[in-house]
Amino acid sequence: MHSYRKELLFNIPTRRAFLNITPQIEECLRDSGIREGLCLVNAMHITASVFINDDESGLHHDYEAWLEKLAPHEPVSSYQHNRTGEDNADAHMKRQLMGREVVVAITDGKLDFGPWEQVFYGEFDGGRRKRVLVKIIGE
Amino acid sequence: MHSYRKELLFNIPTRRAFLNITPQIEECLRDSGIREGLCLVNAMHITASVFINDDESGLHHDYEAWLEKLAPHEPVSSYQHNRTGEDNADAHMKRQLMGREVVVAITDGKLDFGPWEQVFYGEFDGGRRKRVLVKIIGE
Amino acid sequence: MHSYRKELLFNIPTRRAFLNITPQIEECLRDSGIREGLCLVNAMHITASVFINDDESGLHHDYEAWLEKLAPHEPVSSYQHNRTGEDNADAHMKRQLMGREVVVAITDGKLDFGPWEQVFYGEFDGGRRKRVLVKIIGE
Numbered sequence: 001m002h003s004y005r006k007e008l009l010f011n012i013p014t015r016r017a018f019l020n021i022t023p024q025i026e027e028c029l030r031d032s033g034i035r036e037g038l039c040l041v042n043a044m045h046i047t048a049s050v051f052i053n054d055d056e057s058g059l060h061h062d063y064e065a066w067l068e069k070l071a072p073h074e075p076v077s078s079y080q081h082n083r084t085g086e087d088n089a090d091a092h093m094k095r096q097l098m099g100r101e102v103v104v105a106i107t108d109g110k111l112d113f114g115p116w117e118q119v120f121y122g123e124f125d126g127g128r129r130k131r132v133l134v135k136i137i138g139e
Numbered sequence: 140m141h142s143y144r145k146e147l148l149f150n151i152p153t154r155r156a157f158l159n160i161t162p163q164i165e166e167c168l169r170d171s172g173i174r175e176g177l178c179l180v181n182a183m184h185i186t187a188s189v190f191i192n193d194d195e196s197g198l199h200h201d202y203e204a205w206l207e208k209l210a211p212h213e214p215v216s217s218y219q220h221n222r223t224g225e226d227n228a229d230a231h232m233k234r235q236l237m238g239r240e241v242v243v244a245i246t247d248g249k250l251d252f253g254p255w256e257q258v259f260y261g262e263f264d265g266g267r268r269k270r271v272l273v274k275i276i277g278e
Numbered sequence: 279m280h281s282y283r284k285e286l287l288f289n290i291p292t293r294r295a296f297l298n299i300t301p302q303i304e305e306c307l308r309d310s311g312i313r314e315g316l317c318l319v320n321a322m323h324i325t326a327s328v329f330i331n332d333d334e335s336g337l338h339h340d341y342e343a344w345l346e347k348l349a350p351h352e353p354v355s356s357y358q359h360n361r362t363g364e365d366n367a368d369a370h371m372k373r374q375l376m377g378r379e380v381v382v383a384i385t386d387g388k389l390d391f392g393p394w395e396q397v398f399y400g401e402f403d404g405g406r407r408k409r410v411l412v413k414i415i416g417e
Contacts, residue, residue, distance in 0.1 A: 197367075238378075253322025
């Protein structure tokens with residue numbers, strides 16, 4: 001069994017954004033040389049997500065509006081977590097809705113994806129340096 | 140390390156449905172011959188889910204009503220994604236709530252489950268040919 | 279490839295609670311002797327979650343209030359599942375929002391975590407004996 005590890009670095013200037021990181025994951029997979037196995041991609045920070053969905057800007061707009069409806073940023077004072085001096089409690093909720101991680105099958109040296117699957121980094125509390133972990137195990 | 144891959148095919152006639160796919164996953168596991176490892180089961184489409192919960196029809200009715208409340212199908216025009224000609228934006232939200240994938244431990248040649256755990260395919264935009272990927276690695 | 283399996287046991291006296299189980303997972307990892315691989319931690323019960331977030335009591339209070347808003351316990355009779363004699367339909371919803379499982383990278387014999395990542399057991403229907411499965415594969 002072989003293993004590969006890499007951190008991807010992000011510093012998103014806006015509070016919230018969705019970033020297609022599929023090319024970076026594919027590059028990691030090529031570097032790893034692994035042909036059969038599993039690839040874990042996870043946010044290393046707890047106000048960010050890694051998820052798989054469609055690379056369509058209208059959908060991303062809809063996700064943004066929907067997440068804000070289910071876990072609104074305002075009023076900031078409605079969250080006890082924000083008494084710690086943060087204003088990002090909503091980001092901890094949004095991250096749970098979109099998820100921390102994805103596990104992707106590696107088959108014949110490729111990400112084993114359906115026709116529209118793309119990997120996204122979801123930032124819900126930007127303006128900070130953040131990391132995503134890519135860990136691949138296999139042969 | 141051994142690996143096994145299979146695609147399960149679905150074409151659900153209704154827009155939404157929950158289907159217990161545990162028997163198919165168990166058959167994959169038998170075919171693989173793997174006794175110890177991990178089994179990834181993921182929707183290959185972005186308006187469908189794979190999740191683990193209870194095989195109880197009342198609960199499935201409740202999930203359907205709850206998902207429709209948190210991410211309503213109507214009004215279709217309220218979603219920017221639907222300007223692409225689709226009417227399935229809500230399905231992309233419902234899929235995030237229920238999840239893309241599950242990872243199941245394989246122990247002694249069996250799905251290592253608690254007493255009520257069953258694997259479901261969740262369809263949120265049916266009437267199309269869809270696939271689920273089963274990937275097992277181990278020994 | 280080596281594999282390791284352990285069940286963690288819980289019997290939470292209250293209906294709902296969040297419990298930091300990171301120390302138990304670290305102990306499992308030490309016992310396993312595995313230095314590189316993947317660690318799956320999943321609830322074996324379908325009204326409980328395993329998730330990764332921040333160990334901050336204000337945030338946990340916010341999660342509790344937020345989950346109750348998105349999937350209220352009352353009225354119990356509003357859920358068909360509760361006609362089976364249970365009163366825990368809401369717990370099945372809350373568990374989907376927070377997730378069944380996490381997969382954690384193992385690097386150099388350690389849980390490969392960002393600065394604030396901690397593993398939690400989320401109980402949504404306590405007063406029963408419940409289990410969490412820890413499965414580690416690697417070398």
